[in-house]
Amino acid sequence: MPCTVSMTVNGKAVSREVEERTLLVTFLREHLGLTGTHVGCDTSQCGACVVHVDGRSVKACTMLAAQADGAQITTIEGLAASDGTLHPMQAAFREHHGLQCGFCTPGMVMSAIDLVKDNASPTEQEIREGLEGNICRCTGYHNIVKAVKAGAEAMHGSGAKVAAE
Amino acid sequence: MYEFTYHRPKTLADAAALLGQSEDAKILGGGQTLLPTLKQRLARPSDLIDLGQIPDIKGICEEAGGIAIGAFTRHAEVAHSDVVRRVIPALADLAEGIGDRQVRNMGTLGGSICNADPSADYPAAVVGLKATVKTDRREIAGDDFFTGMFETALEPGEIVTAVHFQKPDKAAYAKFRNPASRYAIVGVFVARFGNEVRVTVTGAGPSVFRATDMETALAQDFRAEALNGIAVGADGLNADIHASADYRAHLVTVMAKRAVEACG
Incomplete structure (x- = not known):
């Protein structure tokens, strides 16, 4: 049976009729x-x-x-500023080449930002544990960890807030 | 997923009424087990009743002798709670070790214990901390709640609302986890209440159980060395590609010793 879901995605209110079994990612x-x-x-x-x-x-x-009806959602598209300036965590991934094929990158960046919210200056070990829920099939973890460390410092240093949240 | 009708009641009474109206409804907690099950078409509920909008079953509060945690409280909230950290730090540690960060942000205490996965972490704390499980119709002793693999004492349509954990003098949880799923291959919760010691084991058997020989030994001498030579039997323990029954039996003693050492 179709149902209407409404939420705010990257700062914009959206509303669509979907099947009740529709996943958020779909x-x-x-x-x-x-x-x-x-x-x-x-x-x-x-x-x-x-x-x-x-x-x-x-x-x-x-x-x-x-389940996300009424919620505030931020996706990778919602991180950069409206003028295209990358979020500090995105910029750190680019700077430190925290990716190989790039497929896992959006999830890595979103998880990393959440991690840094709880722990402004995570150690390498804390970053590795904090990213347990993300798998890089290229096994490019070394630079991902470096990028998250640099991104955390940039977010912490500049006091930047996550866009659209 | 097969089709279902989704409901989002705002009160416990509405949730109970919806459950009563449908023959094959399922309660949706954080969904971290149920949704993957539905995606694999291993279940076909007619209705999903999401408890996420019911404020009465959320939150953590300190009470005489322990902590009450609402059934819809997420693992991350328990792990990061100042109250839990102060009153029963072992419980916060246990919650912090469930799944991964994203699973902890969604998964709930009630969902975990009602699913009664033999490898779940929370059952070890429910029995180890002499908890009482509160439902919309009664109170169930934690000792009586888990009745078998994926089975609980809940009646059809009964909704868990909170779990009351007793504050121990000392407690710790030691887990040998599956590195991929992060479920417990074996997890042992050790809690000391005065002269009484509880040693509860998850992951090893079809359901959480108490290692009573270890409890007796630790009640006399609360040191890891007191467990030398004490092991649970491998008969009836779980065996799968991750660990044989013999290996699980071995791990129970190892994890129990680690938990005792972590009690300090």
């Missing part, structure tokens, strides 16, 4: 065309689909769109 990608959020494993293991729901990182493949 809603974002197929109904809103926000394909920056990826589907990797589709079994809540890889973290390619991580988005922020009311400021908390969640796996969008393991949440119904209906």
Whole structure:
């Protein structure tokens, strides 16, 4: 049976009629065309689909769109400023080449930002543990960890806030 | 997923009424087990009743002798709670070790214990901390709540609303986890209440159980060395590609010793 879901995605109010079994990630990608959020494993293991729901990182493949009704959602598309300036965590991933093929990157960046919210200056060990829910199939973790450390310092230093949250 | 009708009641009474109206409804907590199950078409509920909008079953409060935690409280909230950290730090540690960060941001205490996965972490704390499980119709002793693999004492349509954990003098949880799923291959919760010691084991058997020989030994001498030579039998323990029953039996003693050492 169709139902109407309404939420704020990257600062914009959206409302769509969807099937009740529609996953949040399907809603974002197929109904809103926000394909920056990826589907990797589709079994809540890889973290390619991580988005922020009311400021908390969640796996969008393991949440119904209906559960997010009324929520504030931030996806990778919502991080950069309107003039295109990258979020400090995105900039750090570029600077430190925190990616190889790039498929896991949106989820890595979203998880990293959530991690830094709780821990402004994580150690390497804390970063590795904090990113347990994200898998890089290229095994490019070394530079990802470096990027998150630099991103944390940039976010902390500049006091930058996550866009649209 | 097969189709279902989704409901989001605002009160416990509405949730109970919806459950009563449907023959094959399921309660949706954080969904971190149920949604993957539905995606694999391993279940086909007619209705999903999401408890996420019911304020009465959320939150953490200190009470005489322990802590009450609402059933819809997420693992991350327990892990980061100042109250839990102060009153029963072992419980915060246990919650911090469930799944990964994103799972902890969604998964709930009630969802975990009602699912009664043999490898879940919370059952060890429910029995280890002499908890009482409160539902919309009664109170169930934690000792009586878990009745088998994925089975609980809950009646059809009964909704868990909160869990009351007793504050121990000392407690710790030691877990040998599966590195991929982060479920417990074996997890042991040790809690000391005065002269009484509880040693509860998850992951090893079909359901959480108490290692009574270890409890007796630790009640006399609360040191890891007191567990030398004491092991649970491998008969009836779980065996899968991750660990044989013999290995799980071995791990129970190892994890129990680590938990005792972590009690300090």
